[in-house]
Amino acid sequence: MGFLTVGEGNPRPDRRAVLTRALGVAAAGLTGGALAMGVAGPAAASARANQADWRFCSKCSGMFFRGYADDGTCPAGGGHDSAGYNFNLPHDVPATSRAQRDWRFCSKCYGLFFHGYPTSSGVCPAGGGGHALAGYDFVLPHDIPQTANTQRDWRFCRKCYGLFFWGYPTNGSCPAGGGHFAAGYDFVLPYL
Known part of the structure; x- marks a missing residue:
């Protein structure tokens, strides 16, 4: 999932497309972070x-x-x-x-x-x-x-x-x- 860029074959994206893509990337990052925390959470708890x-x-x-x-x-x-x-x-x-x-x-x-x-x-x-x-x-x-x-x-x-x-x-x-x-x-x- 890449960011929308302006260039050959890519017309300038509208604001809604940029925000939708950015929110999707942020949500994916949070989900990955939450998953990482979920994995690290029990590991950290067992380390105690x-x-x-x-x-x-x-x-x-x-x-x-x-x-x-x-x-x-x-x-x-x-x-x-x-x-x-x-x-x-x-x-x-x-x-x-x-x-x-x-x-x-x-x-x-x-x-x-x-x-x-x-x-x-x-x-x-x-x-x-x-x-x-x-x-x-x-x-x-x-x-x-x-x-x-x-x-x-x-x-x-x-x-x-x-x-x-x-x-x-x-x-x-x-x-x-x-x-x-x-x-x-x-x-x-x-x-x-």
């Missing part, structure tokens, strides 16, 4: 990395990964007990002013902990000192409005470095002793 099976532990109030045959080590004793939502956490995406990186899976207790301090990795309930990082670098949204598929009141514990739910009258069970101690951002986590 998330991991499901993160759960609230009803015994310690911490966040733990429920994707293995056992449930890790809970500071309240035994394995974690999952309850509530199936959280789908973003990972390996850029941090922003409203999303903090350096949240990691602990391969000893299966909890989610903050690994952003150079001198410590917190206190792990599975013993042997601090948490043992493994896997993805989770980037958690914070201090944003809660929506229909997100939950707020998830906080960093400055004693154990774990992530725990601060929405109940008690602060759960911290591996550093007593209840968790809330500090920092109010994390707002997506769930399925």
